[in-house]
Amino acid sequence: MPRLSRDETTPVRFTLNGAPVSGRAEPRRLLSDFLRNECGATGTHVGCEHGVCGACTIRIGGTMARSCLTLAVQAEGATIETVEGLAPQPGRLSVLQEAFRRHHALQCGFCTAGILMSLDTLFLDEPDAGEVRIRDVLGGHLCRCTGYEPIVQAAIDAQSRLRSGNTDV
Amino acid sequence: MKPAPFDYVRAESLDEVLDVLAAEQGEARILAGGQSLLPMLSMRLARPRVVIDVGRIRGLDAVETAKDGLVATAGLRQATLLAHPGLERTHPLLAAALPWVGHVQTRARGTICGSVAHADPSAELPLCLVALGGSVRLISKRGRRRVEARDFFTGLMSTGRREDEMIEAVSFPEAKRETGYAFREFGRRHGDFAIASVAAVVTTKTIEISVGGVDDVPARRAWPRLEGSALDDALNALAWELDARDDIHADQRLRRDLVRSLGRIAITEASQCLV
Numbered sequence: 001m002p003r004l005s006r007d008e009t010t011p012v013r014f015t016l017n018g019a020p021v022s023g024r025a026e027p028r029r030l031l032s033d034f035l036r037n038e039c040g041a042t043g044t045h046v047g048c049e050h051g052v053c054g055a056c057t058i059r060i061g062g063t064m065a066r067s068c069l070t071l072a073v074q075a076e077g078a079t080i081e082t083v084e085g086l087a088p089q090p091g092r093l094s095v096l097q098e099a100f101r102r103h104h105a106l107q108c109g110f111c112t113a114g115i116l117m118s119l120d121t122l123f124l125d126e127p128d129a130g131e132v133r134i135r136d137v138l139g140g141h142l143c144r145c146t147g148y149e150p151i152v153q154a155a156i157d158a159q160s161r162l163r164s165g166n167t168d169v
Numbered sequence: 170m171k172p173a174p175f176d177y178v179r180a181e182s183l184d185e186v187l188d189v190l191a192a193e194q195g196e197a198r199i200l201a202g203g204q205s206l207l208p209m210l211s212m213r214l215a216r217p218r219v220v221i222d223v224g225r226i227r228g229l230d231a232v233e234t235a236k237d238g239l240v241a242t243a244g245l246r247q248a249t250l251l252a253h254p255g256l257e258r259t260h261p262l263l264a265a266a267l268p269w270v271g272h273v274q275t276r277a278r279g280t281i282c283g284s285v286a287h288a289d290p291s292a293e294l295p296l297c298l299v300a301l302g303g304s305v306r307l308i309s310k311r312g313r314r315r316v317e318a319r320d321f322f323t324g325l326m327s328t329g330r331r332e333d334e335m336i337e338a339v340s341f342p343e344a345k346r347e348t349g350y351a352f353r354e355f356g357r358r359h360g361d362f363a364i365a366s367v368a369a370v371v372t373t374k375t376i377e378i379s380v381g382g383v384d385d386v387p388a389r390r391a392w393p394r395l396e397g398s399a400l401d402d403a404l405n406a407l408a409w410e411l412d413a414r415d416d417i418h419a420d421q422r423l424r425r426d427l428v429r430s431l432g433r434i435a436i437t438e439a440s441q442c443l444v
Contacts, residue, residue, distance in 0.1 A: 049171075071177070
């Protein structure tokens with residue numbers, strides 16, 4: 001039973017977007033801060049820091065999760081995916097990201113990383129999710145720019161392209 | 170918005186958890202899904218000396234069926250229970266209320282027992298546990314005991330759990346025959362904390378109504394099958410009995426009004442399930 005002292009840092013290792021990463025964290029370090037400050041993965045944004053706004057949403061072990069409601073030490077050995085892992089290759093956007101661009105589904109972009117991770121996970125888990133389900137998932141995110149409608153439209157567009165196999169963007 | 174420093178124990182067995190709980194004398198908090206504890210830590214409303222992570226203990230995330238109904242063990246996630254086959258048939262109230270617990274993203278991590286342990290007066294799961302006459306199974310080095318849900322919630326975010334105890338499981342009795350169940354909630358946005366929520370359990374002879382979000386703990390009342398103005402009067406009396414408060418989301422008057430209106434809607438809906 002390892003007990004980690006409050007003042008000491010301990011090694012934390014996990015897989016981030018397919019590659020192993022490691023760093024050191026004291027017990028109270030949030031995973032959101034660890035990703036940004038230790039891993040340099042600043043695509044994940046930190047908004048409210050108590051699980052309400054959704055900006056820090058990532059994927060842990062294939063499941064949507066708020067990285068601000070997870071301790072870095074909890075992530076030891078986990079498989080983690082963030083917005084940096086969505087694009088298929090440098091200079092090219094994923095189908096979902098491209099739909100966001102096409103539909104003006106973002107303005108300032110602060111909330112976007114989290115929303116992309118939630119929708120990407122939804123379409124992996126439930127390729128046939130309907131609009132009600134899409135809106136249900138978006139209910140876990142706050143966006144102060146778009147009024148949400150362009151996000152819904154982008155999601156529906158991306159989903160229909162993913163289902164038809166028309167992934168040319 | 171960063172937690173105060175704490176020690177961290179990654180428990181590998183239940184015995185280890187109970188050892189630390191006994192040794193720390195109320196200064197330890199259990200981390201399962203973290204969806205209630207982490208906000209409390211970050212807002213520094215909770216400053217435990219040690220956090221015990223139970224997420225690595227095997228076999229803690231089971232749904233079992235026992236004499237006292239569906240048993241949700243300590244690590245069972247809210248999303249897992251929502252997806253449990255047959256839940257709508259065996260536990261229609263839970264199937265109706267679970268989609269109101271937080272968001273898709275928090276239900277994926279948050280646990281049933283964690284929400285019960287946190288005992289937020291607005292939370293749906295404590296309300297359902299009280300409405301269904303469920304119970305809480307507590308374990309410590311001294312042994313096990315069971316507490317009825319109605320006795321477990323003792324005040325605002327306060328429960329009958331003793332310092333050295335952990336919630337091992339909670340049990341939700343199965344739906345009874347010739348009984349209707351309904352759940353209604355009002356919040357500013359779906360996924361927000363409930364300003365008021367109501368669970369109704371109706372038979373041919375009785376009405377049971379439980380109200381969350383208004384008083385410090387879920388309130389449950391049992392009435393005969395009142396109808397018309399007699400039901401309105403009973404709902405109005407209940408609304409005034411509860412210690413409704415003003416906060417930034419709603420004033421007392423709105424909360425009382427929601428007890429009357431949501432109560433009427435939920436009771437009607439539950440009655441319709443009977444036929």
